[in-house]
Amino acid sequence: MKISSSKENLVYGTQIAQRCISSRAPLPILNGILLTARDHQLTFQATDLDLAIECATGVEVLEEGSVVVPARHFLEIVRRLPDQTIHLESDPQTKLLILTYGSAQFSINTLNPDEFPVFPNINGNFTQEIKQVLLKEIIRQVAFAASNDPIRPLFTGVMLEIAPHHLLFVATDTHRLAKRKIEQENPEIEQPVQTIIPARALNELYRLLKDEDLPIKISITDTHITFYTEDFIFSTRPIQGYYPDYKKVLPENYQCKILINTTELLPAIERASLLISTKEGNSIVHLTIKENYLTVQSNSVDLGSVHEEIPATREGQEIAIAFNARYLIDALKNMEAEQMAIEFTGNLGPGIIRPVSEQDYLYLLLPIRT
Amino acid sequence: MKISSSKENLVYGTQIAQRCISSRAPLPILNGILLTARDHQLTFQATDLDLAIECATGVEVLEEGSVVVPARHFLEIVRRLPDQTIHLESDPQTKLLILTYGSAQFSINTLNPDEFPVFPNINGNFTQEIKQVLLKEIIRQVAFAASNDPIRPLFTGVMLEIAPHHLLFVATDTHRLAKRKIEQENPEIEQPVQTIIPARALNELYRLLKDEDLPIKISITDTHITFYTEDFIFSTRPIQGYYPDYKKVLPENYQCKILINTTELLPAIERASLLISTKEGNSIVHLTIKENYLTVQSNSVDLGSVHEEIPATREGQEIAIAFNARYLIDALKNMEAEQMAIEFTGNLGPGIIRPVSEQDYLYLLLPIRT
Numbered sequence: 001m002k003i004s005s006s007k008e009n010l011v012y013g014t015q016i017a018q019r020c021i022s023s024r025a026p027l028p029i030l031n032g033i034l035l036t037a038r039d040h041q042l043t044f045q046a047t048d049l050d051l052a053i054e055c056a057t058g059v060e061v062l063e064e065g066s067v068v069v070p071a072r073h074f075l076e077i078v079r080r081l082p083d084q085t086i087h088l089e090s091d092p093q094t095k096l097l098i099l100t101y102g103s104a105q106f107s108i109n110t111l112n113p114d115e116f117p118v119f120p121n122i123n124g125n126f127t128q129e130i131k132q133v134l135l136k137e138i139i140r141q142v143a144f145a146a147s148n149d150p151i152r153p154l155f156t157g158v159m160l161e162i163a164p165h166h167l168l169f170v171a172t173d174t175h176r177l178a179k180r181k182i183e184q185e186n187p188e189i190e191q192p193v194q195t196i197i198p199a200r201a202l203n204e205l206y207r208l209l210k211d212e213d214l215p216i217k218i219s220i221t222d223t224h225i226t227f228y229t230e231d232f233i234f235s236t237r238p239i240q241g242y243y244p245d246y247k248k249v250l251p252e253n254y255q256c257k258i259l260i261n262t263t264e265l266l267p268a269i270e271r272a273s274l275l276i277s278t279k280e281g282n283s284i285v286h287l288t289i290k291e292n293y294l295t296v297q298s299n300s301v302d303l304g305s306v307h308e309e310i311p312a313t314r315e316g317q318e319i320a321i322a323f324n325a326r327y328l329i330d331a332l333k334n335m336e337a338e339q340m341a342i343e344f345t346g347n348l349g350p351g352i353i354r355p356v357s358e359q360d361y362l363y364l365l366l367p368i369r370t
Numbered sequence: 371m372k373i374s375s376s377k378e379n380l381v382y383g384t385q386i387a388q389r390c391i392s393s394r395a396p397l398p399i400l401n402g403i404l405l406t407a408r409d410h411q412l413t414f415q416a417t418d419l420d421l422a423i424e425c426a427t428g429v430e431v432l433e434e435g436s437v438v439v440p441a442r443h444f445l446e447i448v449r450r451l452p453d454q455t456i457h458l459e460s461d462p463q464t465k466l467l468i469l470t471y472g473s474a475q476f477s478i479n480t481l482n483p484d485e486f487p488v489f490p491n492i493n494g495n496f497t498q499e500i501k502q503v504l505l506k507e508i509i510r511q512v513a514f515a516a517s518n519d520p521i522r523p524l525f526t527g528v529m530l531e532i533a534p535h536h537l538l539f540v541a542t543d544t545h546r547l548a549k550r551k552i553e554q555e556n557p558e559i560e561q562p563v564q565t566i567i568p569a570r571a572l573n574e575l576y577r578l579l580k581d582e583d584l585p586i587k588i589s590i591t592d593t594h595i596t597f598y599t600e601d602f603i604f605s606t607r608p609i610q611g612y613y614p615d616y617k618k619v620l621p622e623n624y625q626c627k628i629l630i631n632t633t634e635l636l637p638a639i640e641r642a643s644l645l646i647s648t649k650e651g652n653s654i655v656h657l658t659i660k661e662n663y664l665t666v667q668s669n670s671v672d673l674g675s676v677h678e679e680i681p682a683t684r685e686g687q688e689i690a691i692a693f694n695a696r697y698l699i700d701a702l703k704n705m706e707a708e709q710m711a712i713e714f715t716g717n718l719g720p721g722i723i724r725p726v727s728e729q730d731y732l733y734l735l736l737p738i739r740t
Contacts, residue, residue, distance in 0.1 A: 073644065073673055080641045096674065104678035106641065271450045271476065274443065303443055304466065308474035 001065030147173035371435030
């Protein structure tokens, strides 16, 4: 391999590819980025065997070929290069990649490209397209509700359902559930299809997406879920298994419904969350809906107590209920809506939170018995 | 105690005072901030027994008194309060401090003010005044060269010498030494006086100082070094002992002297520093001065090697020498000068770095035998 590239292009590709490098890679080769020079392009590939990422940048190719560089070390170097043309040449004898710039020369020990894992063949059966900015919103609204607990892998994923007339994203850790629906005609689909995307993969993808109306394609096979943009290809293995029927837990009626301002409710819950229950080890917030007020209460033997009243429009019965404060805050923060509708099904039944302005999103959380 | 205050003033005082709170306080009371309401002011005091800090802010005092609040918890709360008038009232019976705002009420368990350590009486024998922005520059240029090793406490401090015609700051960890002199007439002083300020205290002070020409007064006694600004009083115990005679290590002659651009030298050393020597466990950079070039070389069995040439104006002999890369980077970064003069006394003797534009600063570092 022999190429000339701007510093900028080397940094760009290395930064994207290294997002797939795990700090606990089981094999040394997985700490590497496979660089391939061909057809006026340098391609960067990295994988941790679960996630795989590929991107490319224009360079001057003097000799085609490929080489595997240690990802973090290579990134540290290219970031510190001077802002000028960098010449890269690999020497198969010494296994060195030589970077030259001006009168300087940097030699990097490389890894064996033959050991680099075969990159997934990622042509899906069918492809959905949505906007990057919308996918970011969905990931923000849904992925946080997935579990971190590897003991039950199903719940560490976000269920994606593609149906003839919609896309649906659902995540739950069994204590709470977030669901977002997108109305979209999918003429290729006759029967709804489901897959489970690791939430971790979505959170990595989130950092690569742009806050713009640029398209991203989602392609699904039994073994890979792949996201294509103009800038990169990102692939992950789906979580195997059947996602539980989340519809069963969604209540059909409510005893009490309130409308409340997020800008008043969120800071009050955040203040209440500062009081850690000695019993539970996390913060429990007690909500009482009475007349046209929601009262937020919380207390801790060590620290103190709080009592706040927030105006709320009520429909139905008065109610008293307790929630994990963290679960409430997660939802209120990620919804980014001015006004919330909260439905209560009883003091031991689930609560449902929806942004008033957006009926396609729903967050359900179970109360705490106190 | 009974006061009314803006949220802003509570946050301001708490943020400054909590800088003295250690995460490993040996006594629970040291996790507290002593609030004292008197004469239209709320005073915030905190100490970890080594450092002490005091600041005050204007409030409406309805009833004088004092209370000790848990620092981190109180800061978390006041930061999240709504932007309105906050009423604070302490109840000596329940030992609660009650914050009320709008229809809300926050009760905080407090600590016993009688247990709060007596605050140092901080009227010094004599007082120096310099500008905050200048003191920041001095701390940045000198404090990093002090040692972190508590085994030799003397070297964890910055020596301050006050002489009739100058102030002098020196720090060394015995591998390198940084020295900054300020020409200043000190008519009160007949004989030079020395004290040793803990570098840790200076680094905390650094964060409180403003990048402005505002004055800061330094007052020294045998037991306390105290810094006064309009906003706060900051006090630390000096390190006891006699600072070694640093002048002995300053060479009088050199074999070789170069002038070199920092913007070329620093990134080259930074790139070289990415190569960790397996023998030393840190990065060793080899410098060769030959003709009108400085050559930077570094290598690592695992990672690779680097070779760069940088133009330099030379006076005296050619020389080859090796340094700890970290020590070079620390100096070049903190000097913030465009051009450096480096003097070499031999390949086993100390090197001296000075900004060409500023003769009042000097950095000495010892070479590594390779």
